[in-house]
Amino acid sequence: MARRKSPGKRSDTGVSGTSRLPSPDPVTNLVIADIVLRGAGSLLRRKLEKGLITGQLDGDKARRLIEGRGMVSSVALWSASKLATRSPAGLAVVAGGLAAKVLYDRGKRLEAKRRARKHGDSES
Template identity: 50%
Template sequence: MARKGKKAVEAAKDIADRVPAPSPNPMTNLILADIALRTGGALLRRGVEKGLVGSKLGAKKAGRVIKGRTMMQTLVGTAIARIATRSVPGAIIVGGGMLAKTLYDRKREKEAKSDGSKALEKQVERGKKG
């Protein structure tokens, strides 16, 4: 099994050596790769968000909810995701917090549903304006 892995790595290196880079400048290639990866990640994230939110609300309303996010919501979400992905303890803390919030919301289902609906409608209104 190890021999096949080494052969595959060698074959991949050989192919990589034959495929020309977009630019002869390695720094330009690094910038292009960074832009492509970030763009792909943003498109994937937007698609997943619309899919998850849109399953209950519909695609049009989901788009408005996502568009209506405040800068603070975006920054907090980014910070929490970064904490969760940087270390195992961070992932445990963030995952535990998400589990606790889910269980708390399930315990007080009626209040959580009405609070969430009100907040969602405010966010949809912000999304219509922007």
């Protein structure tokens, strides 16, 4: 019994029938998808960063902090994200580094509070 081709499915030769994709060339469709996904991801990332920082800083200061990121910082963030997405070991390294940074920041904050409390008690 011969199989019938359904519309929109690829034939044995790799040529596709009718398609809802913007271009008949698959490479062009991949490029379009990549541009759209990167653009949407970038917009989402900026909105998320501003939302996270705005709770801690005023709007103008948060905007300058996000938009004023230097080249070294951008390359470091890009490198860390690539390392984290390529392997479980890379993810563990990046997550461990972030956890260490969080603990370091909390320790600095607690130390500053202790010093302020101690300094305030000695003035009384």
